Amino acid sequence: MKLTGNTILVTGGTSGIGRALAEALHDRGNQVIVAGRRQSMLDDITAARPSITALPLDVNDPASVARARTYLHAHFPHLNVLIANAGVSRSEDMNAGDWNMDDAEAVVQTNILGVLRIAAAVLPLIKDKPRSTFLATGSALAFVPRADFPTYCASKAFLHSWLQSLRHQMRHAGLEVLELSPPYVQTALTGAQQLDDPRAMPLADYIAEVFRLLEQGRTPRGEVLLERDLPRRQAERNGNYDAMFAALNPA
Numbered sequence: 001m002k003l004t005g006n007t008i009l010v011t012g013g014t015s016g017i018g019r020a021l022a023e024a025l026h027d028r029g030n031q032v033i034v035a036g037r038r039q040s041m042l043d044d045i046t047a048a049r050p051s052i053t054a055l056p057l058d059v060n061d062p063a064s065v066a067r068a069r070t071y072l073h074a075h076f077p078h079l080n081v082l083i084a085n086a087g088v089s090r091s092e093d094m095n096a097g098d099w100n101m102d103d104a105e106a107v108v109q110t111n112i113l114g115v116l117r118i119a120a121a122v123l124p125l126i127k128d129k130p131r132s133t134f135l136a137t138g139s140a141l142a143f144v145p146r147a148d149f150p151t152y153c154a155s156k157a158f159l160h161s162w163l164q165s166l167r168h169q170m171r172h173a174g175l176e177v178l179e180l181s182p183p184y185v186q187t188a189l190t191g192a193q194q195l196d197d198p199r200a201m202p203l204a205d206y207i208a209e210v211f212r213l214l215e216q217g218r219t220p221r222g223e224v225l226l227e228r229d230l231p232r233r234q235a236e237r238n239g240n241y242d243a244m245f246a247a248l249n250p251a
Contacts, residue, residue: 012086059114
């Protein structure tokens with residue numbers, strides 16, 4: 001992925017990894033469009049960085065996605081990079097007497113169907129452009145799950161598989177397909193406590209590592225994965241999956 005001279009759409013770009021990516025790419029001279037559901041957070045971004053464009057977008061609403069596509073086609077004809085970052089995480093206790101599928105459905109709606117909706121809307125606009133890239137945010141938990149976040153981990157495993165197929169289908173179209181697989185990072189994904197959790201990687205450190213990998217072209221199989229997460233990625237192949245699962249999910 002070329003890191004300068006692009007026109008980039010970042011969904012889920014109002015906070016956490018999405019906002020950090022958007023700001024880092026903006027610092028590198030890219031034209032950046034940040035999309036999100038909450039207008040107050042969009043306003044906060046554009047107040048701090050007036051040259052970033054804010055785009056109201058709910059990836060769970062097909063009408064909202066259709067409006068965004070029309071807007072992008074009309075106002076950003078040079079759009080060549082899509083970062084599909086919108087996502088949610090919910091813990092689930094399937095052993096609880098009152099367990100139902102509401103949280104699971106919300107995760108699937110955003111993390112799977114939301115990615116498919118924005119991909120279907122925007123990929124036709126970018127895939128034939130020079131240096132076009134589609135990057136989606138997965139998770140290192142796609143490879144070894146945390147059992148208390150079952151649907152979240154499964155949604156990222158779906159995304160990992162789907163991106164492999166997309167990458168293969170686009171191999172002659174010139175579209176680069178990348179998968180970002182973050183570890184546990186200091187964001188509010190699972191709640192405010194994650195922002196200060198000392199076990200989580202500081203967000204600024206993570207973004208710096210991501211850009212170092214992208215600058216060096218170290219994205220084997222299209223995966224943007226920190227070296228520290230390779231043991232989890234390779235756990236099944238290396239025969240230590242059970243030990244890795246047990247470490248993440250202590251009895």
